[in-house]
Amino acid sequence: xxxxxxxxxxxxxxxxxxxxxxxxxxxxxxxxxxxxxxxxxxxxxxxxxxxxxxxxxxxxxxxxxxxxxxxxxxxxxxxxxxxxxxxxxxxxxxxxxxxxxxxxxxxxxxxxxxxxxxxxxxxxxxxxxxxxxxxxxxxxxxxxxxx
Amino acid sequence: xxxxxxxxxxxxxxxxxxxxxxxxxxxxxxxxxxxxxxxxxxxxxxxxxxxxxxxxxxxxxxxxxxxxxxxxxxxxxxxxxxxxxxxxxxxxxxxxxxxxxxxxxxxxxxxxxxxxxxxxxxxxxxxxxxxxxxxxxxxxxxxxxxx
Numbered sequence: 001x002x003x004x005x006x007x008x009x010x011x012x013x014x015x016x017x018x019x020x021x022x023x024x025x026x027x028x029x030x031x032x033x034x035x036x037x038x039x040x041x042x043x044x045x046x047x048x049x050x051x052x053x054x055x056x057x058x059x060x061x062x063x064x065x066x067x068x069x070x071x072x073x074x075x076x077x078x079x080x081x082x083x084x085x086x087x088x089x090x091x092x093x094x095x096x097x098x099x100x101x102x103x104x105x106x107x108x109x110x111x112x113x114x115x116x117x118x119x120x121x122x123x124x125x126x127x128x129x130x131x132x133x134x135x136x137x138x139x140x141x142x143x144x145x146x147x
Numbered sequence: 148x149x150x151x152x153x154x155x156x157x158x159x160x161x162x163x164x165x166x167x168x169x170x171x172x173x174x175x176x177x178x179x180x181x182x183x184x185x186x187x188x189x190x191x192x193x194x195x196x197x198x199x200x201x202x203x204x205x206x207x208x209x210x211x212x213x214x215x216x217x218x219x220x221x222x223x224x225x226x227x228x229x230x231x232x233x234x235x236x237x238x239x240x241x242x243x244x245x246x247x248x249x250x251x252x253x254x255x256x257x258x259x260x261x262x263x264x265x266x267x268x269x270x271x272x273x274x275x276x277x278x279x280x281x282x283x284x285x286x287x288x289x290x291x292x293x294x
Contacts, residue, residue: 042282044285044286044289045286046286046289046290046293047289050293069244069248070241070244070245070248070249072234072235072241072244072245072248072249072251073248073249073286073290075226076226076232076233076234076249076290077289077290079222079223079226079227080226080227080229080290080293082227085223086223087219087223087235088219088234088235090237093260094217094219094257094260097216097217097219098217098219101216101217101219101220102217102219102220102223104219110241113240113241135189138191139191139192139193139220142191142193142194142224143193143220143223143224143227146193146197146227
């Protein structure tokens with residue numbers, strides 16, 4: 001079994017939760033590609049959403065984790081890339097649904113909105129949950145290439 | 148004051164909440180562009196997310212409302228269009244944050260996850276809340292055109 005690489009990034013409003021999630025990823029045996037930011041200096045969230053999108057599109061990572069204040073802005077940036085299916089997740093259930101139905105490959109959190117333990121639990125669920133395929137496969141294909 | 152046009156669409160898992168929200172939009176005086184679906188027959192959510200994105204990109208609507216089972220899949224489709232800033236919203240607060248910080252122009256709901264009254268309240272807040280501009284403007288520009 002090869003080790004899966006997870007790209008992770010945040011803006012300044014999300015770097016503290018990102019650090020916690022990064023530790024969890026390493027402890028769970030993933031290779032982690034840290035694309036910043038790593039401190040409180042103000043940065044622009046789109047740059048970090050795009051960076052994780054590029055890492056996935058270029059095959060440098062299989063999955064991604066993103067954090068900003070609400071999770072919304074950074075998820076919009078990531079979803080500009082057709083290789084990305086990014087879901088803003090508020091709990092374990094939304095994390096599992098995003099995997100089951102949408103084959104989501106990027107999980108997004110709002111550090112100002114979700115507690116640390118809820119985010120850790122949701123990320124763990126997201127990484128473990130399989131895609132259901134079937135009719136959902138046709139829909140996911142339409143997210144990659146519009147037909 | 149000109150009347151704002153709001154495009155609205157859902158898949159089969161969201162058509163009932165869509166009907167309620169459509170009535171609210173009309174009652175509030177918006178012009179409503181209904182792009183379907185309007186019944187329980189199975190359809191593919193990306194088609195409806197793309198349709199609302201096209202309506203906004205083509206200037207046929209200023210804002211959009213989307214509903215699917217979780218809100219996630221249809222928001223990914225809408226965000227493929229650089230003219231769209233679509234936010235999956237779980238309550239009044241996330242609706243307002245999406246407007247204040249991200250100038251979101253499409254609000255997405257998961258009919259299986261949010262109650263009808265919470266969704267109505269969030270949509271009302273979303274439509275009323277102004278964008279804060281300032282530093283957020285530079286970031287929103289980066290969502291439209293990557294620099």
